[in-house]
Amino acid sequence: MNAGAGAERVPAGFRVGGWAVGEPIADGGWGWVYEGQSVRGSDDDHPAAVALKFLPTSGLAPKQARGLLECAHREREFGRRARHPRLIRVLDSLVLNEPDHPELDGAIVLVMERAEHSLRQLLAGEAGLADGQAERILTEICEGLAHLHELGWVHGDLKPDNVLLMADGSVRLSDFGLASELDGTHGTHAWMPPLGTPDFLPPERWKAPLGERGVQARPSADIWALGIMVHQMFTGGISPFPGATPAARGAAAQEYAGGRAPLRLDAAVPPFWRELATDCLAPTHEARAACTAGVLLARIGAETHGSGTGAARTDGDRRRRRVVLGAAAATALCAATVAGWVYVADDSGAKQDGSVHVTNVSDTAGPAAITVYNVEPTCRAHAADRDQQCSLGLAIDPLAPYTVANVVATRVWHGDVLTAQCRLPQGLPVTDEFGTRSTEWYRVRLPGGAADATAWFPAVRTKDRPALPACR
Amino acid sequence: MSGVLIHVPQDPPLTLRLGAGEVARFGRGSDTVGVELRLDDPAVSRLAGEIRVNEDHWLLSNLSATQSYLVENPEGAGEYLRVPPRRLGAPIPFEFARVVLPTRDTPVSFQVFAPDHVYLDPQGAVGGRLGTQTLTAYSLDETATYFLVLVALCEPRLRDESALAVPTTPEIVERLRQLPQCARLTARGVSAHIDYLAEEKLRIVLPESRDVGRGARRNGKREALVGIALRFGVVGESHLGLLPSRSAASGNSVQAQAVGR
Numbered sequence: 001m002n003a004g005a006g007a008e009r010v011p012a013g014f015r016v017g018g019w020a021v022g023e024p025i026a027d028g029g030w031g032w033v034y035e036g037q038s039v040r041g042s043d044d045d046h047p048a049a050v051a052l053k054f055l056p057t058s059g060l061a062p063k064q065a066r067g068l069l070e071c072a073h074r075e076r077e078f079g080r081r082a083r084h085p086r087l088i089r090v091l092d093s094l095v096l097n098e099p100d101h102p103e104l105d106g107a108i109v110l111v112m113e114r115a116e117h118s119l120r121q122l123l124a125g126e127a128g129l130a131d132g133q134a135e136r137i138l139t140e141i142c143e144g145l146a147h148l149h150e151l152g153w154v155h156g157d158l159k160p161d162n163v164l165l166m167a168d169g170s171v172r173l174s175d176f177g178l179a180s181e182l183d184g185t186h187g188t189h190a191w192m193p194p195l196g197t198p199d200f201l202p203p204e205r206w207k208a209p210l211g212e213r214g215v216q217a218r219p220s221a222d223i224w225a226l227g228i229m230v231h232q233m234f235t236g237g238i239s240p241f242p243g244a245t246p247a248a249r250g251a252a253a254q255e256y257a258g259g260r261a262p263l264r265l266d267a268a269v270p271p272f273w274r275e276l277a278t279d280c281l282a283p284t285h286e287a288r289a290a291c292t293a294g295v296l297l298a299r300i301g302a303e304t305h306g307s308g309t310g311a312a313r314t315d316g317d318r319r320r321r322r323v324v325l326g327a328a329a330a331t332a333l334c335a336a337t338v339a340g341w342v343y344v345a346d347d348s349g350a351k352q353d354g355s356v357h358v359t360n361v362s363d364t365a366g367p368a369a370i371t372v373y374n375v376e377p378t379c380r381a382h383a384a385d386r387d388q389q390c391s392l393g394l395a396i397d398p399l400a401p402y403t404v405a406n407v408v409a410t411r412v413w414h415g416d417v418l419t420a421q422c423r424l425p426q427g428l429p430v431t432d433e434f435g436t437r438s439t440e441w442y443r444v445r446l447p448g449g450a451a452d453a454t455a456w457f458p459a460v461r462t463k464d465r466p467a468l469p470a471c472r
Numbered sequence: 473m474s475g476v477l478i479h480v481p482q483d484p485p486l487t488l489r490l491g492a493g494e495v496a497r498f499g500r501g502s503d504t505v506g507v508e509l510r511l512d513d514p515a516v517s518r519l520a521g522e523i524r525v526n527e528d529h530w531l532l533s534n535l536s537a538t539q540s541y542l543v544e545n546p547e548g549a550g551e552y553l554r555v556p557p558r559r560l561g562a563p564i565p566f567e568f569a570r571v572v573l574p575t576r577d578t579p580v581s582f583q584v585f586a587p588d589h590v591y592l593d594p595q596g597a598v599g600g601r602l603g604t605q606t607l608t609a610y611s612l613d614e615t616a617t618y619f620l621v622l623v624a625l626c627e628p629r630l631r632d633e634s635a636l637a638v639p640t641t642p643e644i645v646e647r648l649r650q651l652p653q654c655a656r657l658t659a660r661g662v663s664a665h666i667d668y669l670a671e672e673k674l675r676i677v678l679p680e681s682r683d684v685g686r687g688a689r690r691n692g693k694r695e696a697l698v699g700i701a702l703r704f705g706v707v708g709e710s711h712l713g714l715l716p717s718r719s720a721a722s723g724n725s726v727q728a729q730a731v732g733r
Contacts, residue, residue: 157606178606194704197606198590207474209677210700247528247590251492254475260493 009054009103010034016052016109017094026118031055031072031177036111050091053110056103071177071193072108078176079110082151083388086144088164088174089113115164115172119229123160123237134233137163138273139300140171145226146293148173149219152182152405154190156217158225159200160232180217181405188401189218198246199239200225203257204285206250220288226296227280234269240281257283272303367421368466370442370457374414375432383414390414394455398427398441408455410446418444418457422471430458443471475525477672480509480582495524498582499535509582515575524561528588531561532571542572546583547617547653567613587672589613612673612706614714617657618665620648623714625666626698626707638694641666650716670697674706 009032014021019036026033034052042048055072079090092111098104119137122129129137141163148155155162156178164172180190191213196205202224208215231240240263241252255261263281265274276296282288372392374380379390391411400406412418420442427441440459445451459465478496480486488508490496498509499520507519521541522533534541534555545551545566555562567589572581591611612619624644628634639647641659648654648662670676676696701707 195606207675209675210704211677212696212699212703214704243527245527247588251525251527251588254492258491258493260491 009056014104015039016096017092017111018046019050019052019111021052025051035114045091047091047114049114051112051114053112054104055108055110057106057108072110074179075110075176076108078153078179079112082148082153082176084144084147086140086147086171086173088115088172112174113166113172115174116167117165118161119163119165119171120160120237122165123232128236129233133169135273135300135304136169137165137171138230138233139297139304141173141226141229142293142297142300144171144173145222146297148179149222149293153179154182154192154217154219155179155222155225156190156192157195157197157200158222158229159197160229160237161197163229178217182219182401189216191215192217198250199241200228201250202285202288203253203283206254218285218289219292220285223280223288223291223293223296226293227277230273230277230280231265231269234273235266238266240265240277259283276300367419367445368464368468369417370420370444370462370464370466372412372414372416372418372457372461373463374461375436380414386413392461394444394446394457395441396455398424398456398458401428408446410448410455412447412457416447418442418447420444420457420466420468421454423459423468424456424471427456427458430460432460436460442468474588474672474675476523476530477585477587478509478523478582479585480511482512486510490523490525490530492525492527495522497522511573511580511582513573513575513580516573516580520573523584526561526563528590529586530564530584532564533560533562534558539574541574544570544572546570567616585668585672587668614711617654617661618669618673619711620651620654620714621662621665622669622697622701623707623711624648625694626701627712627715629698629702630707630709630712638698647715666694666697674700676700 009024010021012021012023016036018038018040020039022035022037024032024034032054034054036050036052038046038048038050040046053075055075057072076090076093079088079093083089090110090112094109094111096104096107096109098107145155145158155173155176157175158173162173162175164174166172178192178195180192182188182190191211193214194210202221205215205217205221228239232238239249241249241256242264243249243252252261256263263278265277269277276299279291280288280296282291374383374390374392376390379387382390388411391413393407394410394412396406396408422443424441424443426439429437429439430441431437438458438460441456442459442462443454444457446453446455475489475491475494478486478488478490480488486509488496496508497506497519498511499505499507500512500514500516500518501507501510502518505518509523511520517536517539519535521535524531524533532541532543532555534557536557538557540557541555543553543555543564543566545568547568548566551566553562553564564584564586567586569584569586570581571584572579589611590607591613593607593611612622621644623630624647625638627647628637628639641662644662645657645659648657670693674697676693678692678696
């Protein structure tokens with residue numbers, strides 16, 4: 001693997017699927033990224049230019065290859081499952097069969113959207129950032145992160161190198177080689193290989209124990225990395241922690257976390273972002289846990305709306321902004337939410353307080369029809385399109401955290417009619433996009449499933465309040 | 473970044489852990505001069521010196537007006553530093569160090585471990601920029617004795633001889649003794665290296681079962697160490713070259729045993 005510097009790994013013109021390899025884009029520890037040009041026209045799913053990420057599996061000792069393969073599979077799996085305007089799109093993935101090129105044989109190639117450059121390149125550039133650009137980029141990073149966390153994933157290696165900017169200036173999070181899914185049974189943490197970028201690791205990671213499954217990673221680790229990036233955006237890429245080497249800066253972060261040194265943020269960071277960075281850089285996981293990406297996004301939304309900044313935005317962005325404002329009213333500041341990690345999905349809830357639906361308590365009636373209601377107006381208007389982004393989930397267990405592992409494959413949309421069999425008044429609390437909270441769930445027959453297949457539907461997702469017996 | 477570990481081999485032994493930026497003073501001490509590391513020898517000053525954790529290493533201040541202190545690297549080929557009187561904040565580059573204070577008869581000494589030293593990944597630095605590249609969070613010095621011990625522990629699995637057996641301490645001593653730098657390796661030394669690897673370098677969490685006997689728990693630590701080192705590629709087949717060749721094994725005891733499995 002330790003090939004001479006500058007050695008051409010993939011010959012120009014080499015064909016991968018429908019693409020020809022062009023100029024190298026990046027060269028990292030475990031992969032090489034090249035530009036790819038389409039050899040057969042282009043359309044939405046097959047753009048003219050793409051980025052080809054080669055994850056080699058040969059030319060390495062088998063044990064190392066195994067580790068690499070794991071990262072490659074994580075990235076591929078993640079690309080398949082997570083789609084969002086703020087996450088780099090993985091268009092395709094293939095495995096090379098090239099006995100004539102031993103270094104390439106068996107390599108996994110991810111075909112991804114072609115970005116213009118990385119945030120690191122932008123920060124290192126002479127030009128500096130345009131007015132409002134830092135704020136917009138940070139907002140979009142936060143959007144991507146909020147989505148990632150909602151899905152129940154941890155990025156694990158968030159840094160400017162992995163924040164890509166498209167030709168239109170919009171942000172895509174990338175490099176999901178370490179992205180891990182939160183543990184299905186508890187939903188509080190994920191496991192990932194003991195890898196990371198020292199400057200972006202939270203203080204607790206330096207002391208984290210290593211087990212058979214790797215190290216524990218929690219969404220709060222991404223929040224810490226976000227805090228470092230907030231500072232970098234306004235200071236030309238400078239870390240808030242002093243020191244000439246990553247080890248020195250890591251030690252400075254330890255000193256701060258140990259309470260032996262204060263957090264000294266550069267005066268160039270505007271007050272609002274200063275406060276945000278300070279919350280992201282709270283010294284412990286526990287102190288950071290309440291500051292979820294969703295909460296941060298709501299704060300940013302409220303701030304941006306109030307001061308009227310934010311340049312030309314697409315319709316989608318405007319819609320998102322409105323939704324965010326709704327959330328802001330409900331969640332307020334990090335400090336106001338409870339301590340301890342609460343799952344950030346749209347189904348999160350903090351207190352086991354009284355259900356918002358207390359009427360129609362009856363133990364008599366049988367199954368009843370309920371209609372799915374989506375609080376997002378755009379989703380209601382385009383319900384017939386069955387857009388994935390507008391779909392709502394059904395849980396397997398209403399008492400377990402609402403993670404990907406706890407959701408059935410079947411999705412439902414606004415206007416769908418479900419058959420509810422019984423009600424569970426005290427399940428896991430669920431909050432919708434406008435902050436309405438309920439601990440009530442309905443057991444519903446799984447649409448399109450076997451006659452006896454059931455799943456759980458949060459009561460907050462319907463306006464119907466049928467009289468149903470309590471589930472037993 | 474877990475700081476440094478100071479170990480004073482006296483009765484009872486004293487172990488002190490310092491985090492980043494923390495300071496420990498050493499000396500004979502008195503009612504008015506408080507020291508964290510008390511060295512009870514009349515030849516040692518009341519306040520003899522200070523250790524300060526700095527970044528991934530530590531600084532030694534010699535507060536004596538007349539005596540030089542020696543800092544030896546017990547793993548080096550006799551490498552040492554002399555820290556002259558009144559020198560403040562001399563940086564110590566060794567991961568393992570023994571600080572020796574001169575006395576009239578047996579010198580007073582204590583050990584300082586700095587497990588935070590950072591190494592580039594073996595396959596790293598290809599076109600990457602220092603500082604922003606993704607690294608293994610647990611870096612080991614492949615020239616250190618602890619690394620040889622780890623390779624020897626993993627050897628049967630790397631050679632596919634046994635998926636289960638992990639060599640015992642005497643087997644490791646036997647295996648490594650043929651190397652010049654391990655000529656004086658003892659069973660106690662091997663155990664200390666294993667503890668250092670498990671607790672300071674890889675920070676291994678042991679599986680739950682705690683109510684078993686001491687022997688079994690020790691074994692659990694070794695097995696966890698081997699499992700994790702192999703799983704995350706800390707040790708690979710290429711490292712087998714660090715071990716002495718097996719055909720040269722004196723008495724062939726290791727080989728005989730391997731065949732016998």
